[in-house]
Amino acid sequence: xxxxxxxQLFISLFFIIxxxxxxxxxxxxAGEMKPSLLLLTFIYWNLxxxxxxGLGSIFIFGFLLDLIDGNMLGINSLIFLTASxxxxxxxxxxxxxxxxxxxxxxIFMSLLANLIFFIGSFIEQDxxxxxxxxxxxxxxxxNSFLNGAIWPLVFYISRYYRRKLIVLDRA
Amino acid sequence: MPVKNxxxxxxxxxxxxxxxxxxxxxxxLGTFLSILLIIxxxxxxxxxYIRGFSQDLLRPVYFVAEFPRNIYNIxxxxxxxxxxxxxxxxxxxxxxxxxxxxxxxxxxxxxxxTELKSLIDKAQDEINLFLFVTKTNFTNxxxxxxxTVKFKKNDILGLNQAVLSKQGLVGKVSSVxxxxxxxxLISDPNSLIPFLGIESGLHGIVQxxxxxxxxxxxxxxxxxxxxxxELLVTSGLGGDLPAGYPIGYIDNISDLADLNFLDISVNxxxxxxxxxxxxxxxxxxxxxx
Numbered sequence: 001x002x003x004x005x006x007x008q009l010f011i012s013l014f015f016i017i018x019x020x021x022x023x024x025x026x027x028x029x030a031g032e033m034k035p036s037l038l039l040l041t042f043i044y045w046n047l048x049x050x051x052x053x054g055l056g057s058i059f060i061f062g063f064l065l066d067l068i069d070g071n072m073l074g075i076n077s078l079i080f081l082t083a084s085x086x087x088x089x090x091x092x093x094x095x096x097x098x099x100x101x102x103x104x105x106x107i108f109m110s111l112l113a114n115l116i117f118f119i120g121s122f123i124e125q126d127x128x129x130x131x132x133x134x135x136x137x138x139x140x141x142x143n144s145f146l147n148g149a150i151w152p153l154v155f156y157i158s159r160y161y162r163r164k165l166i167v168l169d170r171a
Numbered sequence: 172m173p174v175k176n177x178x179x180x181x182x183x184x185x186x187x188x189x190x191x192x193x194x195x196x197x198x199x200l201g202t203f204l205s206i207l208l209i210i211x212x213x214x215x216x217x218x219x220y221i222r223g224f225s226q227d228l229l230r231p232v233y234f235v236a237e238f239p240r241n242i243y244n245i246x247x248x249x250x251x252x253x254x255x256x257x258x259x260x261x262x263x264x265x266x267x268x269x270x271x272x273x274x275x276x277x278x279x280x281x282x283x284x285t286e287l288k289s290l291i292d293k294a295q296d297e298i299n300l301f302l303f304v305t306k307t308n309f310t311n312x313x314x315x316x317x318x319t320v321k322f323k324k325n326d327i328l329g330l331n332q333a334v335l336s337k338q339g340l341v342g343k344v345s346s347v348x349x350x351x352x353x354x355x356l357i358s359d360p361n362s363l364i365p366f367l368g369i370e371s372g373l374h375g376i377v378q379x380x381x382x383x384x385x386x387x388x389x390x391x392x393x394x395x396x397x398x399x400x401e402l403l404v405t406s407g408l409g410g411d412l413p414a415g416y417p418i419g420y421i422d423n424i425s426d427l428a429d430l431n432f433l434d435i436s437v438n439x440x441x442x443x444x445x446x447x448x449x450x451x452x453x454x455x456x457x458x459x460x
Contacts, residue, residue: 019232020232020235020236021236023232023233023236023308024236024239050192050193055197055200055201058201059201059204059205062205064229064232066218067218067222067225067226067229068229068232068308068310069310069312069315069317070310070312070315070316070317070353071312071315072209072212072213072218073208073209073211073212073217073218074204074205074206074207074208074209074212075205075209077201077204077205077208078202078205078206078209081198081201081202081205082202084193085193085198085201088192088193089192089193091192120209121314121315123209123213124213124314124315136313136314136381
């Protein structure tokens with residue numbers, strides 16, 4: 001099999017596994033603050049192999065997540081696109097950071113993603129009655145911190161399999 | 172001594188720092204496409220047309236995602252089977268004694284039995300108005316909870332048909348695919364359900380407040396005499412929903428001076444995360460009858 005296609009399939013497999021893990025039945029409280037594994041996987045591959053993640057995979061997986069989560073179409077694509085652009089734009093700075101510093105970067109990126117998601121829900125609903133007395137904002141905040149907390153785990157697991165499975169072109 | 176693997180195939184000649192990042196024009200193009208998709212979805216509701224069919228394609232994903240839970244359920248039930256069977260034997264023995272006693276009075280209640288039989292026959296006829304569906308996925312987003320159900324190929328489902336569980340009304344069918352359908356829950360902020368208060372006899376509309384947040388009665392006059400704890404059932408107005416199924420109980424009534432209407436919160440009876448089997452009320456069959 002062509003090496004490029006093989007690599008692309010492996011990367012897509014990562015996205016599919018993250019999507020399935022994100023779809024797992026979480027309980028009511030964990031539902032909103034569960035870590036955004038697909039977003040973290042996108043960020044990782046954009047940092048590791050920026051030229052292997054294109055608009056196509058961003059739109060396909062964003063679209064699938066919208067369908068599964070019942071969100072309006074396009075909102076997750078926009079989130080993944082923004083995260084991918086920022087990861088690629090600042091990846092010179094990001095790659096040389098210590099893992100702890102990277103986690104802080106991930107927290108800020110997740111906050112931005114949650115802000116986009118919230119603006120999307122605000123546009124979709126005429127009013128936001130669900131916000132009354134709920135922990136919606138706290139959950140989104142917690143989600144960002146959880147994303148930062150599990151970033152080292154995602155990073156090491158993905159890096160291990162990237163080194164094992166992805167073979168780049170030789171000189 | 173372990174030998175490290177320095178295979179040349181693992182070493183890349185790609186100068187990673189020379190990799191070009193995503194061009195700004197591509198980012199703008201992607202943003203434009205995403206916003207276009209969002210606007211199209213908001214204005215034309217295209218997602219409701221394709222969601223049902225896409226859920227058919229996503230069933231393998233749900234199957235894999237539900238696999239650990241199913242394995243846990245199987246293990247749990249197999250471990251508990253012996254204890255449960257023993258309990259069942261005890262309860263059946265109790266029931267046998269009860270039946271033996273009841274048999275003694277059989278002749279005296281023969282007449283009532285004839286009447287009951289006619290009632291049961293009527294209930295059997297009504298069963299045909301319902302379709303059984305099973306849950307395939309449930310996303311408990313606060314602002315947009317969605318239940319996905321699977322139905323038999325031969326069953327015909329329509330939009331806005333009522334979805335019921337043993338606890339009461341769950342929601343309405345919002346999108347239909349080949350063998351899967353999406354259900355808009357009554358806790359969805361976009362859901363409006365006409366109800367009838369059992370004690371007060373008042374009609375009104377319950378709007379969802381998000382999953383886990385219950386609902387509220389909207390536009391209720393300040394003079395309305397609702398009672399705390401009152402059961403609200405479907406009124407059947409509008410034709411889509413059958414009448415008489417529980418929606419929820421009135422949780423709190425507050426009369427705030429700065430509001431034109433009463434602020435009434437409702438505890439919804441049905442929780443779709445607890446149930447796996449649902450009934451869909453086929454209003455078209457009812458109309459045909």
